[in-house]
Amino acid sequence: MIPTPDRGPSRRQMLKGAAVLGGSAALAGLLWQTATDDDSASPSASDSGSSGTQDDGAGGSDLDTLAGAVVGVLGQDGIPAIDEPTFVPASEADFLADDEPVFGLVRGGEVRAYPQLVLVWHEIVNDVVHGVRRVVTYCPLTGTVIGFEPLREFPDITFGTTGSLVNSNLLMYDRATGSHWPQVLGTAIRGELRGTRLDAFPLLWSTWAAWRAAHPDTQVLTTDTGFVRDYGGDPYGSYTDDNGYYAEGDPWFPVLNSDDRFDPKEVVVGVRSGNAQLAIPKELIRERGRVDTELGGTRLRATWHDALDTAQVVRRDDGDPADFLDAMWFAWYAFYPDTKVLA
Amino acid sequence: MNRGTHPAVRALAGIGDAWDGMVHAVRRTPIRVREAVAGRLPRRIGVVAGAVMLLLYLVSIGDVAVSLSGRWADAGAVQLAVDGLFRSRAPYLFEPVAAVYLGAHLAVFFSPVNLLLGLVIAVLVAANIAMAVHASHTACARPGYTRVLGVLPAFLLGFACCAPTFVLALGAGGAAAVLPVLLPLRPVFYPLALLLLLGALVWSTHRLESLAPADQPAPADWPAADGGPRHRSN
Known part of the structure; x- marks a missing residue:
């Protein structure tokens, strides 16, 4: 509606505009509230x-x-x-x-x-x-x-x-x-x-x-x-072709917590004993074949198994497996910033 | 001459006028869309655009997959898991109920619900493109790309809502930068895409409505049977 020259914008239009503004603000507020709500119901x-x-x-x-x-x-x-x-x-x-x-x-x-x-x-x-x-x-x-x-x-x-x-x-x-x-x-x-x-x-x-x-x-x-999935496809990258998320970035x-001592995706063998942790770069174990060390009072041995192309860590005193796992360096450090590192 | 009305009052009244304009455009949108798709050219281009959009959507959510190395050579023809029909994996992303392998290079992981959601987006995209083509045949047509640009954010959002593959396509570095921003918005993407696409339709209608009668696009089945432009006025 074009305002008539001698009367200015109509009161009705003005009220309408105010209503639109108010309604928009309320809606925006409601949407913001919904979007920023903590959705996971934490126990x-x-x-x-x-x-x-x-x-x-x-x-x-x-x-x-x-x-x-x-x-x-x-x-x-x-x-x-x-x-x-x-x-x-x-x-x-x-x-x-x-x-x-x-x-x-x-x-x-x-x-x-x-x-x-x-x-x-x-x-x-x-x-x-x-x-x-x-x-x-x-x-x-x-x-x-x-x-x-x-x-x-x-x-x-x-x-x-x-x-x-x-x-x-x-x-x-x-x-x-x-x-x-x-x-x-x-x-x-x-x-x-x-x-x-x-x-x-x-x-x-x-x-x-x-x-x-x-x-x-x-x-x-x-x-x-029981599920339909693209087995053989990998949404993150490839271990066989050494590319994507697994390889770099x-x-x-x-x-x-983060630390740039190693490349974030470098694989370390993480070991836990009591309240202490140790990270050994997997390549290091491969190069040396065997690494003897100590953690939290426990004597450990990390051995490279050529046949399986992997490393295993045992407790030297009884030969039982230690609590160890392969991990990407960034992840190990994120959870265990006080980790010892063998280099 | 206006009395010295406060700028705020004028602004509010302006908003009121704009609201009226929008309500009018919303009412006229179905008519304008029907008018647009009645034309052979806008309809065809719209359908192609919609089909492409649907395919891109399904590819981006992983429901249609291509393997250049032909890794499905030994797969059986069909795999079923029907009880996943309404099970959601993420906002607006549902479990596939069947895997169909079309040769060694193409696989379809079929979810009826995902297909439906994709169709809704595709239809809206088709309508928008048809309107753009239709409206471009006006006497004072602006370059067509401005209208297409308006639809583009809706395309991107339609992908991003449920598409880890889309984010992955940005590359590892891109993903790290973009994910913290995208993730909290995930539940919003699909409805937002719908809203933008509907909004674009209403906006196109509004633009057409505001053209003078002489500048309106020609009626349906443009161009004329002899292949030349129709003569409009006089």
């Missing part, structure tokens, strides 16, 4: 503990700092855990090329290989190994593979992905209490089991050809997972 923190070990995170950051550093990426179980894994003998695994990375497990007489090309889409396998519920976990962003034993109170415990990350690492939740567990730490940072630490066991990062040669009787996890997500 209430409590001090109750359970079996496993009680600690404060045994790393650089306390549990509250970690809980405050959670970054939401996908919905819960947007990356679905495998709850009904199917295995076949090595001779039937025609979907695996020789150079594909696999994560090998020998436990209680069972020998299993978990291919990276399957785990990259699921990150968690709730498995039963030798009659015991055990969970095998893999976080593609931090290059870490860790197995966990069940808790005494929850012998049938299973895990899923929250869809969120801490220090760019997979944040799991347990289906018994809904507590949140960063994979590398294995200590719950939120929920009823906050402060409880899972007992971890190592898997060996090898290749299909090497693992199968060393363990001809191995079973291997198949792509028959900075982390994609914020980390609490």
Whole structure:
């Protein structure tokens, strides 16, 4: 409406304009409120503990700092855990090329290989190994593979992905209490089991050809997972072609601590003993063949296995496996900024 | 002559006028869209643009995948997981229920819900492009790219809402820079894309409405049967 020359803009138009402004402001405020709401309903923190070990995170950051550093990426179980894994003998695994990375497990007489090309889409396998519920976990962003034993109170415990990350690492939740567990730490940072630490066991990062040669009787996890996925495709990069996220570049997500002593994606063998941690560049173990060291009062030996193309760390006193895992340097340091480093 | 009206009052009244203009444009949009798609050329170009958009959307969310190395040579023809139909992986991203391998190089991970969401975006893009083509046939047409530019943010947002692959295409460095900004906005991307595309349609209508009658685009089935431009006035 063109204002008539001798009367100025009509009162009605003015009121309309005011109403539009007011309505827009209210709508904008409402949208902002919705967008900045903390969407993940965090279970209430409590001090109750359970079996496993009680600690404060045994790393650089306390549990509250970690809980405050959670970054939401996908919905819960947007990356679905495998709850009904199917295995076949090595001779039937025609979907695996020789150079594909696999994560090998020998436990209680069972020998299993978990291919990276399957785990990259699921990150968690709730498995039963030798009659015991055990969970095998893999976080593609931090290059870490860790197995966990069940808790005494929850012998049938299973895990899923929250869809969120801490220090760019997979944040799991347990289906018994809904507590949140960063994979590398294995200590719950939120929920009823906050402060409880899972007992971890190592898997060996090898290749299909090497693992199968060393363990001809191995079973291997198949792509028959109950989900439709592009197995063989990898959304992050490639280990076989050494490119993409795995090969180079900075982390994609914020980390609490960083250090440029090594390239962020350089693989270190991280060892934990008591409240102390040690990082040994994997290449160093390959070069030297064997590295003897000491950590937190425990004597350790890191050995290179040519046959499996990987490293293993044992306690020298009893020969048992130490608590060790391959990790990208940035991720190890993010959780353990006080880590000792062997160079 | 206006009495000394306060600039604020004039501004408010201006907003009121703009609101009226927008309401009018919204009412006229279905008519203008119908008018646009009635023309053979705008309709065809619109459909092609919509189809391309749908394909790009499905590729960006990973529902359509191409393997140059032909890694699906040994895959069976179809794989099913029907109970995933309404299971969401991320905002506006749903589980595929079937994998269909078309030869060794092409795979479709079919999610009906993702397809539907993509179709909605594709239809809106088609409508926008048809309007742009239709409106470009005016006597005082501005260069067509300004209208296309208006639709572009909606394209990008449509990808970004559910597309880890889109972000990955930026390269590792790009991802680190962009993800902290994009992630909190994820739940918003798809509705925002819809809003922008609808807004672009209304805006195109508004522009057409404000043209003088002599400058209006020619009626449907332009160009004329003899291939030459229609004569409009006189």
